[in-house]
Amino acid sequence: MIHFPAQRRGPLSALSLRLLAALLLVLTVVGVVYLDRDGYRDVNEDGLTLLDCFYYAVVTLSTTGYGDITPFTPSARLVNVLFITPARVIFLIILVGTTLEVLTEQYRTGRRLSRWRRTVKDHVIICGYGTKGRSAVSALLENGLDKSRIVVVERSGAALRQATSAGLVAIEGSATRSAVLEQAHVRTAKSVIIATDSDDASVLVALTVRQLTAGQVRIIAAVREAENAPLLRQSGAHHVIVSSATAGRLLGLSTSAPPLIDVVEDLLTPGQGMALAMRSAERHEVGKSPRELESLVIALVRRGKVVTLADKAGATVETGDMLVHVRDDRPSSPAPTA
Numbered sequence: 001m002i003h004f005p006a007q008r009r010g011p012l013s014a015l016s017l018r019l020l021a022a023l024l025l026v027l028t029v030v031g032v033v034y035l036d037r038d039g040y041r042d043v044n045e046d047g048l049t050l051l052d053c054f055y056y057a058v059v060t061l062s063t064t065g066y067g068d069i070t071p072f073t074p075s076a077r078l079v080n081v082l083f084i085t086p087a088r089v090i091f092l093i094i095l096v097g098t099t100l101e102v103l104t105e106q107y108r109t110g111r112r113l114s115r116w117r118r119t120v121k122d123h124v125i126i127c128g129y130g131t132k133g134r135s136a137v138s139a140l141l142e143n144g145l146d147k148s149r150i151v152v153v154e155r156s157g158a159a160l161r162q163a164t165s166a167g168l169v170a171i172e173g174s175a176t177r178s179a180v181l182e183q184a185h186v187r188t189a190k191s192v193i194i195a196t197d198s199d200d201a202s203v204l205v206a207l208t209v210r211q212l213t214a215g216q217v218r219i220i221a222a223v224r225e226a227e228n229a230p231l232l233r234q235s236g237a238h239h240v241i242v243s244s245a246t247a248g249r250l251l252g253l254s255t256s257a258p259p260l261i262d263v264v265e266d267l268l269t270p271g272q273g274m275a276l277a278m279r280s281a282e283r284h285e286v287g288k289s290p291r292e293l294e295s296l297v298i299a300l301v302r303r304g305k306v307v308t309l310a311d312k313a314g315a316t317v318e319t320g321d322m323l324v325h326v327r328d329d330r331p332s333s334p335a336p337t338a
Contacts, residue, residue: 033057036076060088061087123150125184127195142275151168153175187213210235300314
């Protein structure tokens with residue numbers, strides 16, 4: 001099942017408001033009739049009880065009108081003309097409006113689904129919306145990727161609600177199933193990020209994606225244990241990130257070189273000061289040393305491979321190179337007002 005981004009007010013909220021308005025209208029009519037109950041006559045001619053007033057209000061507002069209870073005094077008939085008849089019209093408008101609300105919402109959802117299926121392409125699929133999945137989405141958005149190009153695949157209902165509340169399209173189901181990935185249009189995706197909670201599931205997802213896409217879609221996966229990284233690469237993952245090993249290295253650095261931890265956190269935390277970024281080499285930068293450029297370049301990406309500045313090949317920038325650099329990520333201060 002495909003879940004679209006949450007809207008400000010859902011159909012259930014709208015229906016609840018309409019039902020509450022209808023109930024209040026019925027209670028108001030009951031109160032008016034009960035106050036003037038002596039002006040009404042029923043077939044038994046024994047007067048109206050509170051239950052009779054409820055009965056009269058319901059059958060009158062619903063236009064059923066059995067005629068067993070009728071107003072016979074001028075005041076009661078005047079109240080029927082000036083209040084109960086307009087209330088009947090309002091009650092019908094509420095009922096019809098509720099039906100139209102449901103039909104309109106179904107039509108709107110169908111339109112959104114059809115439009116999404118026609119336009120989704122070159123998107124990023126996030127398999128798992130836990131801590132790793134949410135962090136991956138945040139990084140993608142920070143790098144300028146539009147929310148409409150991110151699709152979350154998740155089984156947990158709570159995680160699905162979080163994804164849709166964040167403005168993302170979410171698909172309910174296991175990413176290990178081909179049918180679920182087909183719903184996410186995996187064949188036309190740009191890349192698939194595997195951020196499941198278990199290494200076994202990550203391997204199965206990678207195998208399924210590779211089978212469906214014939215290796216044409218880039219797969220990035222996270223694993224807990226380093227020993228499972230080779231298995232994931234054999235399963236089709238182009239990049240494998242070992243979360244436990246990375247955390248262990250950071251823990252080691254925190255004892256031997258504590259300031260380095262602050263630098264790494266600064267690089268990985270948006271809006272703190274520094275951030276890693278990548279851009280294409282400009283024409284006037286070709287032929288120069290990366291160290292001479294205005295940007296703080298730390299590596300080159302040439303024909304899909306990383307070239308460090310310590311390598312001879314990284315001594316000069318070539319046409320088509322991507323520059324990995326450190327950018328200033330501090331929030332810009334507002335301009336001073338006069």
